[in-house]
Amino acid sequence: MTHSSEPATVVIYSGGMDSYTVLHRALREGREVHALSFDYGQRHRRELEVAGRVCRELGVPHQVVDIRAIHGLIDNSALTDARRDMPEGDYAADNLAATVVPNRNMILLSLAIAKAVNIGAGRVDYGAHGGDHLLYPDCRPAFVEAMNAVAGIANFEAVEIHTPYLRASKAEILAEGLAMGLDYADTWTCYQGGELACGRCGSCCERLTAFAANDARDPVGYLPWPDTAAPQQPAPPAVSLDSPAGER
Secondary structure (H helix, E strand, O other): OOOOOOEEEEEEOOOOOOHHHHHHHHHOOOEEEEEEEEEEOOOOOOHHHHHHHHHHHHHOOEEEEEOHHHHHOOOOOOOOOOOOOOOOOOOOOOHHHHHHHOOOOHHHHHHHHHHEEEEEEEEOEOOOHHHHHOHHHHHHHHHHHHHHHOOOOOOOOOOOOEEOOOOOOHHHHHHHHHHOOOOHHHHOOOOOOOOOOOOOEEEHHHHHHHHHHHOOOOOOEEOOOHHHHHHOOOOOOOOOOEEEHHOO
């Protein structure tokens, strides 16, 4: 049980842009934040390294839950099966359905709710946003509302699922984070999980579009593009997150 006088919350923290902003938002609310990350055999497990570094710097308790034992149950996805080609281009149902991980958010939310009950936290913060609604059913308002109802009755203590960006775009989330002075070099988005972001997967494309919409330059390093494949927005310099330029 937590004994802080501040209200506690469990933040599902992947290490990506959205959960990074949610984490800082909860901290600014004055909450006692417990960050929770999951290793489910994702190809982009680099996000876990970034999440760990951020939590160490912030002094936020951080737990990484190893659920790779269920990998065989959720491996029908390009995010969990390295033998599959990673779709490229903007988010659209016809080219990125391969990145859907079966039942992922229900699994993660269930475990986060359990942790919240276990430590006496009344809330779980989760970074679902409007840009995910087209492709991912477990990021849509109907799913969140249903899970919230279940979280209110599944234990003796009700837990609220808090989704501050449920109807916001990634560009709007980024705008709020930039207004807070957040450094998005401390995030990882690329589904490929290499030393540098690929700049071509749907997640990278959405991220770059959000930066372009805010007239901001993404500080994360990207692989160079051939001229014929360059995106609309200018690519940032090829700098690794592990290099000094990629640190705070």
